[in-house]
Amino acid sequence: MTGQMSFESLEELFAYFHSEDRCVEEIFRRKWPHGFVCPRCNHGEAYTIRSRRLPLYECRSCRHQCSLIAGTVMEGSRTDLRKWLAAIWLISRTDEGINAVKLSVIIQVTYKTAWAMLHKLRAVMGAADAECPLEHDVRAALTYYGSEHTPLFELHPKEHPYLIAASVNPDNSPTYVKMKQVLRNHLLSDKSLLTAGRTAFVSQHVSSNTSKINIMKHHFRFRRPDVLRHIADQARSWINKTFHGLGGKYLQAYLDEYCYRYNLESQHVSIWERLAAQCLSVNTFIALAWRRRGRTIGRITHAA
Numbered sequence: 438m439t440g441q442m443s444f445e446s447l448e449e450l451f452a453y454f455h456s457e458d459r460c461v462e463e464i465f466r467r468k469w470p471h472g473f474v475c476p477r478c479n480h481g482e483a484y485t486i487r488s489r490r491l492p493l494y495e496c497r498s499c500r501h502q503c504s505l506i507a508g509t510v511m512e513g514s515r516t517d518l519r520k521w522l523a524a525i526w527l528i529s530r531t532d533e534g535i536n537a538v539k540l541s542v543i544i545q546v547t548y549k550t551a552w553a554m555l556h557k558l559r560a561v562m563g564a565a566d567a568e569c570p571l572e573h574d575v576r577a578a579l580t581y582y583g584s585e586h587t588p589l590f591e592l593h594p595k596e597h598p599y600l601i602a603a604s605v606n607p608d609n610s611p612t613y614v615k616m617k618q619v620l621r622n623h624l625l626s627d628k629s630l631l632t633a634g635r636t637a638f639v640s641q642h643v644s645s646n647t648s649k650i651n652i653m654k655h656h657f658r659f660r661r662p663d664v665l666r667h668i669a670d671q672a673r674s675w676i677n678k679t680f681h682g683l684g685g686k687y688l689q690a691y692l693d694e695y696c697y698r699y700n701l702e703s704q705h706v707s708i709w710e711r712l713a714a715q716c717l718s719v720n721t722f723i724a725l726a727w728r729r730r731g732r733t734i735g736r737i738t739h740a741a
């Protein structure tokens with residue numbers, strides 16, 4: 438088969454990935470496109486050990502054993518590969534949001550399992566974003582997620598501040614968008630971003646190859662109509678509709694999820710294909726994201 442896989446519906450996906458063996462083939466092909474390579478000694482031949490749920494590969498030279506899913510988003514998971522592929526397909530959709538309750542019903546796993554799967558997928562998305570700093574002409578503005586009826590200048594505990602930022606074309610249309618939570622300590626003074634907050638954002642999310650950076654530091658100066666404001670409003674309403682409101686703890690993961698789809702869609706890249714490739718192939722940044730559990734990636738903190 439070719440590298441392209443597109444499915445119009447979940448039924449189509451399940452028809453294609455009709456068995457765990459079919460999924461094993463697909464993952465093997467993506468992990469080792471030119472055949473098995475030992476991760477320890479680079480030897481090209483392995484024994485396949487089939488006594489477990491998923492095959493293990495033992496290097497014929499150094500005897501190192503590795504599992505099919507080591508280093509992929511599925512590492513350590515006992516959930517069926519078909520269910521993982523369904524989750525990747527569902528979170529890639531732009532027409533309908535997926536939450537853990539809905540996913541658990543569709544793929545028949547517990548809520549806890551569904552929640553953990555979605556968060557691992559969001560960690561992959563956040564890690565992919567970390568590889569793409571903003572560049573050239575960068576615009577950003579402070580905004581917040583949370584309750585509406587709050588004072589103009591004072592930050593309410595239920596307001597969760599974040600920077601919405603984009604690389605923009607000369608006509609101000611965004612080419613790449615990021616939303617990064619700003620942790621309060623030292624970076625904010627109520628609803629204003631302090632110089633330390635600006636410096637932290639630029640060092641973590643903006644390329645040195647940047648000619649112009651314009652950051653609106655005060656939420657109340659965010660005037661309509663404004664393209665960044667419009668995107669922030671869309672993200673807010675997607676979060677409210679899909680997750681029925683959120684606190685600040687996992688907000689960054691949801692902002693990353695929104696931006697991941699937004700950016701690929703505006704680049705006319707298949708979200709499902711890209712995410713499947715990033716989830717199924719072995720990527721050091723995925724392993725890294727996983728260890729950090731996605732929650733801390735990208736948030737603007739003082740120490741980083």
Ligand SMILES: [Zn+2]
Nearest residue numbers: 475478496499
């Ligand atoms: Zn080896």
